Amino acid sequence: MINMADYYLWMKNLQHPKLKNWVSERNKAARKQLKDLSKKLRLRIEHYYMIPYVLLVRTSSKGHFILLRDDRSFKIRIITPDGPMNDLIDSRDQWQSFLS
Structure with missing residues (x-):
């Protein structure tokens, strides 16, 4: 032992x-x-x-809808058939109106 x-x-x-x-x-x-x-x-x-990334893309006759996280917020953007990209919703703006 x-x-x-x-x-x-x-x-x-x-x-x-x-x-x-x-x-x-x-x-x-x-x-x-x-x-x-x-x-x-x-x-x-x-x-x-802080690096932006795409979460979701959906396509319709109006264009491509993109959900992304960018600069500490979530955004929905659209790319229209004629080319330009436009912001539709920014979560920071939505919360500001909700909180006030």
Whole structure:
């Protein structure tokens, strides 16, 4: 039989002050690392979130209707058969009238 030391046996007693201090210190260290990481991630996420992308396209006799997310809002645009693109709805405008 191999006799092995259990270096974490002291953690068995959840009320032990040594364990509470250890958990508190590990918690502080983890929160510090995550706080710094969250700042970096936030900048990266915001960068990619600001990239416009098309969610849906529907075609009718009046043109192509496009639902897209652009600059923190949702927009519905139409591209008419003669070429120009026009904004029909911007979610920021809709919420402003709803909230006032």
